[in-house]
Each structure stands twice: as structure tokens, then as C-alpha cells.
Amino acid sequence: MVDSQGGQGGQALLFLTDDQLRKGIEAMFFAYRGFTADPDRILEGMAYGRAHHRAIHFINRSPGTTVNNLLSILGVTKQSLNRVLRSLIEDGLVESRVGKKDKRERHLFLTEKGALLERELSDAQRERMRAAYRAAGPDAVAGFRQVLEAMMDEDMRRHYATLKDRQV
Amino acid sequence: MVDSQGGQGGQALLFLTDDQLRKGIEAMFFAYRGFTADPDRILEGMAYGRAHHRAIHFINRSPGTTVNNLLSILGVTKQSLNRVLRSLIEDGLVESRVGKKDKRERHLFLTEKGALLERELSDAQRERMRAAYRAAGPDAVAGFRQVLEAMMDEDMRRHYATLKDRQV
DNA sequence: CTTGGAATGTCAACAAGGCTGACTTATCCT
């Protein structure tokens, strides 16, 4: 397991050495810090955190989504999500409407105030992404997305795919 | 800010649209979950968590590093790191040696037992990385790394660069 | 040489945000 080049690969498989893989792992670690840094800065001092950001993001992406669906996207327990959702609803950033067809369900929407914060957060996060994309160029970006998609668990890939083509 | 193509870019800058950027953001979110899933599974029930994994990883990468240096790599407060370090030392996974030159400093090393756990964790994490790399191919991997590097904060990029060429 | 400031590391206490388990309420569907 120390070296995955085996005997048959040679030069063509050099990108699969333990050393290359380790560099990728460290790149993920350091990059993710940058990825979350800007929204974290905005949220700090607002009594909100990363958990609130995630909820706001995905409610914005799928207006009218149910609590259960959000749960499965975020991969947390309902008690965890509920704590976050409750504060967002109390503060008037999120609205919860009883389902028309199935009255057990609650459908979640951002209020105007919620959409405003969403905008602020995603603007900041997109700005960093834009700079990185621009610096790396379109081919690199395609590769970036390919590797990330291959790294996801099956369930997450499904959610990702369901979301990603919402707007053509 | 809704659309960054401006007037002058046209087709060539289509990869910088808000929609493309948002897909990248969601890909980072879902992929990072997969990235940490395997080590998390191993650690759960061991009284250790992701913080312990990070400490073990970077001590392994820079044997003899000081607490301060580790602090700056991990980007947490020294009190946070200290708690983690204390339990690792108590459990005999990490050894802390008083500095020869400067006795205020502690130099950190993995014990055999610590190296064993490091191996188990990094094997699991590398396995997922290897599968993703193999599925995406060498060109995609190059792009992946380029975008991640461009996404890092300056300080993190420095740490990343310092670490990454340790072994040629 | 001494003394005060800077640097390194430790301890205590608190908050955010995960988790489990047990339970209620309302609704749906067979």
C-alpha cells in the first residue's frame, strides 16, 4: 500500500503515487479553509455560524424544500438542523409554510431579509471562487470539478447532480 | 455582480458565470464531506476526532515541529490544539521533547503507536483520493490542484508550499 | 548582572454545533 504504481504502470501512473495523493489531501485541507473564510468572517458577531450559512444556501437553491430533504442534503440530524432553523425563522430570515398537499410537511423559503443575507454571503464566497477560477483557467476548472465529483459519496453525488442543472 | 462575463469576454469567459461558480462551491461542499468521511469513521468510537487526525497528520509530515508552528499550520488557538495534544501525549501517540536550544519550545514526534494510527488514517484517505484521481485522470488532477492552490489564503499557500516538496 | 518584556506552553471555563434517545403532535394512508 506504500506505493501504488505497481509494476505495470510506469510513467503514466506517476500521478497516483502516495506523494502526489498526499499533496492533493493537503491541498484540500488548506483550500477548504480559504473556501469558508469569507462567509465565516461575515457571520461572526451575527450570532450565526457555518451551519446557518449552509441552511440558507440550500433553501435559496431549492425554495420550498422540505425539512427532510434539507436534512438529507446537509447530512446532519434533525435536532441539529432544527436548532439552526428555529433561530432563522424567529429572526425572520426563513419562512416555513405548511404543505398544501401533505400538511405534515413544512416548505422552507427565504424571506426578503434572508435573501439579502444569502446574497451577501454568496457574493463573498463567489468572489474568491472567481479569482481562483480566473487564475487557473477553464481547463483547470474542468479538472477541478471532475476530481471533486469523483471524491463524493454516492448520496452526495446524487444531491449535487439534482441541484446542479436547475438553471440551464 | 449577478454576471461576471461583462461585455468584453463572451464565450471565452463562460466558465466564470455565477452559475458555474455556484456549482464549484457546491462541489467543494459535497466533496469535502467525502474527503473526511473515511478517517472520521475510523476515529469514531476511539475518543478522537478530526482535530486529532489533523495534528497527527502534520506531526508526521514535520517531525520535531514546535507547538507554535503546528498552531500556525492548523489555524486554531493554542488552547484548542493543547487539549488535543495532551490526550495524544497521555495515550502515548505523540512525544513532546523540550527544546535543546530554546527550552521554552516543545518538539513533537509520533511514537510507533502514533505512526501506526497515522498510517491507518492516511491509507483510508489516500484510497478515496486514489480512486478519484484514477477516475478523473492526470490532466484533471493537475487542474484540481491548480484551482485549490489559487483558492488558499496567502499564509496557507506558504505552509502548503513549504510542506509539499519535502520529498522529491 | 539584573530586570522587564516577549515568547512558549498550560489550565479553566464557556459557546457552537454535532450527536443519541425519548417523546408529542399532526397527518396520511391502508
Next chain:
DNA sequence: AGGATAAGTCAGCCTTGTTGACATTCCAAG
């Protein structure tokens, strides 16, 4: 009528982040 499902709640725990106070050690200016 009765079991299954969706959502919400309460209590309590753990990990991992935070700040503040403190001990030790080093070094440089007087």
C-alpha cells in the same frame, strides 16, 4: 381504526472552537 410518516421538542452528551489568566523561559537594555 391503527400503523407509518413528517416535523418538532427536551434533555444531555461530546468535540472542538473561543477568551482570559498564569507559569516558565529567553533575551536585551539599562
